[in-house]
Amino acid sequence: MTETVTMDMDTKNQQFDEDLEKIMSFLEESAYFNARDLLLEYNAVDIAEMLEDILEDLGVEKVVILFRMLPKDVSVDVFSYLPGDDQVAIVQAITDREISYIMKEMDFDDKIDVLEELPANIVDMILEKTPREERKLINEFLNYPEDSAGTLMTPEYISLQDTMTVAQALAYIKKEAMDSETVYTCYVKHGGRKLEGVVSLRALVIADGDMLVSDLMETDYVYLNVYDDQEEVAEAFKKYGFLAIPVVDNEHRLVGIITFDDIMDIIEEETTEDIERMGGVMGESDKEYLDMGVFKHARNRLPWLLFMTVTLMITGTLISQFEEVLSQVIILVAYLPLLMGTGGNTGTQAATLVIRGLSVDEIDMGDTLKIFWKEFRVSVVIGVILSVFNFLKITLIDHQSPMIGLTVAVAMVIVVMFAKLLGGMLPIAAKKIGVDPALMATPMISSITDMVSSVIFLLTASILLGITL
Amino acid sequence: MTETVTMDMDTKNQQFDEDLEKIMSFLEESAYFNARDLLLEYNAVDIAEMLEDILEDLGVEKVVILFRMLPKDVSVDVFSYLPGDDQVAIVQAITDREISYIMKEMDFDDKIDVLEELPANIVDMILEKTPREERKLINEFLNYPEDSAGTLMTPEYISLQDTMTVAQALAYIKKEAMDSETVYTCYVKHGGRKLEGVVSLRALVIADGDMLVSDLMETDYVYLNVYDDQEEVAEAFKKYGFLAIPVVDNEHRLVGIITFDDIMDIIEEETTEDIERMGGVMGESDKEYLDMGVFKHARNRLPWLLFMTVTLMITGTLISQFEEVLSQVIILVAYLPLLMGTGGNTGTQAATLVIRGLSVDEIDMGDTLKIFWKEFRVSVVIGVILSVFNFLKITLIDHQSPMIGLTVAVAMVIVVMFAKLLGGMLPIAAKKIGVDPALMATPMISSITDMVSSVIFLLTASILLGITL
Numbered sequence: 013m014t015e016t017v018t019m020d021m022d023t024k025n026q027q028f029d030e031d032l033e034k035i036m037s038f039l040e041e042s043a044y045f046n047a048r049d050l051l052l053e054y055n056a057v058d059i060a061e062m063l064e065d066i067l068e069d070l071g072v073e074k075v076v077i078l079f080r081m082l083p084k085d086v087s088v089d090v091f092s093y094l095p096g097d098d099q100v101a102i103v104q105a106i107t108d109r110e111i112s113y114i115m116k117e118m119d120f121d122d123k124i125d126v127l128e129e130l131p132a133n134i135v136d137m138i139l140e141k142t143p144r145e146e147r148k149l150i151n152e153f154l155n156y157p158e159d160s161a162g163t164l165m166t167p168e169y170i171s172l173q174d175t176m177t178v179a180q181a182l183a184y185i186k187k188e189a190m191d192s193e194t195v196y197t198c199y200v201k202h203g204g205r206k207l208e209g210v211v212s213l214r215a216l217v218i219a220d221g222d223m224l225v226s227d228l229m230e231t232d233y234v235y236l237n238v239y240d241d242q243e244e245v246a247e248a249f250k251k252y253g254f255l256a257i258p259v260v261d262n263e264h265r266l267v268g269i270i271t272f273d274d275i276m277d278i279i280e281e282e283t284t285e286d287i288e289r290m291g292g293v294m295g296e297s298d299k300e301y302l303d304m305g306v307f308k309h310a311r312n313r314l315p316w317l318l319f320m321t322v323t324l325m326i327t328g329t330l331i332s333q334f335e336e337v338l339s340q341v342i343i344l345v346a347y348l349p350l351l352m353g354t355g356g357n358t359g360t361q362a363a364t365l366v367i368r369g370l371s372v373d374e375i376d377m378g379d380t381l382k383i384f385w386k387e388f389r390v391s392v393v394i395g396v397i398l399s400v401f402n403f404l405k406i407t408l409i410d411h412q413s414p415m416i417g418l419t420v421a422v423a424m425v426i427v428v429m430f431a432k433l434l435g436g437m438l439p440i441a442a443k444k445i446g447v448d449p450a451l452m453a454t455p456m457i458s459s460i461t462d463m464v465s466s467v468i469f470l471l472t473a474s475i476l477l478g479i480t481l
Numbered sequence: 482m483t484e485t486v487t488m489d490m491d492t493k494n495q496q497f498d499e500d501l502e503k504i505m506s507f508l509e510e511s512a513y514f515n516a517r518d519l520l521l522e523y524n525a526v527d528i529a530e531m532l533e534d535i536l537e538d539l540g541v542e543k544v545v546i547l548f549r550m551l552p553k554d555v556s557v558d559v560f561s562y563l564p565g566d567d568q569v570a571i572v573q574a575i576t577d578r579e580i581s582y583i584m585k586e587m588d589f590d591d592k593i594d595v596l597e598e599l600p601a602n603i604v605d606m607i608l609e610k611t612p613r614e615e616r617k618l619i620n621e622f623l624n625y626p627e628d629s630a631g632t633l634m635t636p637e638y639i640s641l642q643d644t645m646t647v648a649q650a651l652a653y654i655k656k657e658a659m660d661s662e663t664v665y666t667c668y669v670k671h672g673g674r675k676l677e678g679v680v681s682l683r684a685l686v687i688a689d690g691d692m693l694v695s696d697l698m699e700t701d702y703v704y705l706n707v708y709d710d711q712e713e714v715a716e717a718f719k720k721y722g723f724l725a726i727p728v729v730d731n732e733h734r735l736v737g738i739i740t741f742d743d744i745m746d747i748i749e750e751e752t753t754e755d756i757e758r759m760g761g762v763m764g765e766s767d768k769e770y771l772d773m774g775v776f777k778h779a780r781n782r783l784p785w786l787l788f789m790t791v792t793l794m795i796t797g798t799l800i801s802q803f804e805e806v807l808s809q810v811i812i813l814v815a816y817l818p819l820l821m822g823t824g825g826n827t828g829t830q831a832a833t834l835v836i837r838g839l840s841v842d843e844i845d846m847g848d849t850l851k852i853f854w855k856e857f858r859v860s861v862v863i864g865v866i867l868s869v870f871n872f873l874k875i876t877l878i879d880h881q882s883p884m885i886g887l888t889v890a891v892a893m894v895i896v897v898m899f900a901k902l903l904g905g906m907l908p909i910a911a912k913k914i915g916v917d918p919a920l921m922a923t924p925m926i927s928s929i930t931d932m933v934s935s936v937i938f939l940l941t942a943s944i945l946l947g948i949t950l
Contacts, residue, residue: 357924
C-alpha cells in the first residue's frame, strides 16, 4: 500500500479482498514469487489474515511454502498474529531449525501464547533448545492460573534505577529498546526488585539530561496483581486508558507488564462470552464459529434447550390444569401466545439493560432499589399502553366481547409488571450469589415468564369470566 | 495511593468505596479540606468517578465547591473524565473565568466532546473568548458528521519534516510535547500538508542523531478517512493494535490523529448498542440506565413490543384456525408452548452466534453456504436429541398415547431445523440489504418462529392424528 490516493475503509477492504483473490490464483498456478510480492505489500496483521484464509481454502502445504519465502523478520511477526490452530499446523510442517528461529525472535508474551497451544512433544522440543534462564522463566509463566494477569504479561520491559539521570536513562533505553515490548513507559526500581515508580518516555524526552529519574517518576501509578483475573485486567485498561500497566506479585516485586494491544482481544473475548450466554449458548467458544465442530456446537447449545424443554413442559402442565376454562372459551387459546410472548420480551428487555449495565459498571448492587423503582414505573407505562392497544384490537377488530378484551388487558398489565421486575432483579440477584448475570437473559427470563404469564392469564380469565376451575 | 502494599483489584475497589463514603461524610459535615485531601490520593479518573457519585447523592453545589478546591491542573483532567451531564451541571455553576481556564487547558479532542454537550449559549460564550485561529478549527471539527472519524480526532499531533535529522526531530519533539496528544507516533510531511509517512519515537530514540527522518519513516502506514464511521475506526484499532492512527481528508492531507484511549469508549458504546438491539431495546442509549427517564425507557422498548404484539396476535389467529384439532385433542394445547418456545430458543442461539461472528469479522457474507450447512447439521443433531427426549417423557411420564408423542417428536425436528436455519440466515440477509444484523436476534426470530412453529405443530397433529381441518 504505497499509493497516496486516499481510500476509505470500504474501499480498502475491497482492495484487500481483490488482492487476496489474486494471491490465491497465483498459488493455484504455483506462481509463488508473484504471490509473495503481492503479499508483502501488506503489513503483518493483514498478511496473517490472508494466510489464514489461504490455509482454509488451499491447505497447509501452499501456506508453508509461502510462509518460508517471507523475509525472516516478517515471518516472525506474521506467525504471532496467526490463530492458534494455524500456528500448530505450520509448526508441524516446518523444520526444527525454523521453529527455533521463530521462537527465539518472538516477543515473550506471544511465545507463551503459542506454547500454550502447541502439543506437548513440540513444546518439549522447543524448550530443549531454549537457554536455561529463559526456560525457567517460560515454565514459571506457563504455571500461572489460566486467564490471570500472569499469563498475559511480558517480562520484556525497560527497568530503570531511580538514581539514574535522564541522560543515562535515555542511553539505557536506546540500548534495551529492541528487547522491550514498549519503551514508552519505563519502570523504576531502587536496587531491589520492588517497583518504586513509573516514568514515561515522554517525560524523559522533555526533561533536561541531568535531572534524576527519581524526580520525574510517578509513585501513584496503577498496577495489577499477578493473580488478577483477565476480566479485572480489561476493566483497568478500559478505566484508565493507559498504554501499559505493571504487574506485581504479593511482595510488590515487578514481575511483568501488560500492554493495551494484548487487552483488546481479551475485551472482545469477554464480550463474546457475555453475548453468547445471553443468547443461551454455553461452554467455551475458544474456536471461531465456522471452525467449531457440529457436535461441539450442539453440546454448547443443548444445556439451555434441555432446561427449557423441562420448564416449557411444566408450563404445558400448568395450562392443562385450566382445561375447563379453555374448553369453555376456546378463543383464549388464541391469546395465550400473546401473553406469554409479551412476558418474555418485556422481561428480556429489562434483563438486557441491567446485565449490560452491570458489566460496564454503570450500575452496581447498591442500585437494587433504584432499578426496582425504575422498572416498576416503566412497566406501568408500557403495561397500560399495551393493554389499551390490545383491548381496542380485540373488541374492535377481532369483534370479541369486551370481557375477553378486559381479561387480556388486565392480565397484560400484571404480566408486564411481573416480567419487568423479574428481568430487572434477577441479574442483580445472580451477581449477589456469585453467578454470572449474563445467564439471566432471554432463556432464564422467558422460562419463568412463560410459566407465570400463562397462569396469570388463565387465572384472570377464570375470575373475570366467572368460570369455576 | 502511595502505599506499597500490594492489593488485588477487589481490595482496591473496596478501598475505593470506603474512601468515597468517608469523603461523602466529610462533605455532609462541610469538612471540605478533609474531603479534598482524601480525594487527591486518587488519580484523575478515580476522582471523576467519585465526583459523579457525589453529585448524584449530594447534589451539584457540594461538588462545585470541592471541584474549585482541586489544584488547577488536576481539575482540568478531572473535568474531561466526567460524563457529559455532569460537565454541563458544573459549567452552569462556575464562573465564566473558570470555564475559560478549563477550556484553554483541555486537550483539543476532549474540548470538542464537551462543546458538543453544552447548551448553545454557553458554547457561544466560550467561543467568544477563544483565539480566532482556534475558533475556526473548533467550528470545523464541530461540523464533521456525528460519529465520524472527524469528530474523534485531535489536531494536536507532532508533525515532522522528512528532511530533518533525528537530532533535530528529537529537539522539536521536546519543544512541542506539551501540546500533543501523543509524542510516540510522529507524522512526517514533505513541505506541504500531505502525509508522507509515520515514525515512532522508539525508532527516533534508537537511531543515531545524524540519520534522516525520511530514512526511518514508514510509508505503508495505516490511516483513516475523516468521514469513516466510528465503527470502522474501532475496527481498525482492534485489528492493528496501534497507539494512534492518522486521519486524512480526501486529498490525503493530514487533518488529525485518533489515539487508542479514545477508542475504548467507542468500542464499549458500539457493543452496548448491539447487545441492546439484540435484547429488543431500540433507540439511542446516550444516557446510563439509571439516568434515563421513565418515558425515554418506555419509548426505547415499545417499538419491538408493539411489533411483537401484532405478530403474536397473528400467531393466535393462526392457532385459532386449528380449533377443530385443538377441541378434539385438547392435550395438544399443553404441548404448544413447548414447540413455540423451542423454536424461539434454538433460533436465537444460531442468530446470536452469527450476529456476533459478523460483528467481530469472524464470518462474512461469503460464508453464507457454510453457515447454512453448519446449522443444518447442528439442527439435525439437536432436533433428534430433543425429539427422543420429548417422546420418552410424553409416553412414559405423561402416559399419553404414542401417537401424541410421535406428533410432538416429528414437529420438534422440523421446528428446530427451521428455526436454526432462520437464525443462521436472517442476520446475513440483513447485512446484505444494509440492515443492522443485531436487529435479527430474539425479538425478530421468536416472532417468526412462534408463528411457524405453531402451524407446523398443529399441521403435523392434524395429519398424524387424521383430523380433517
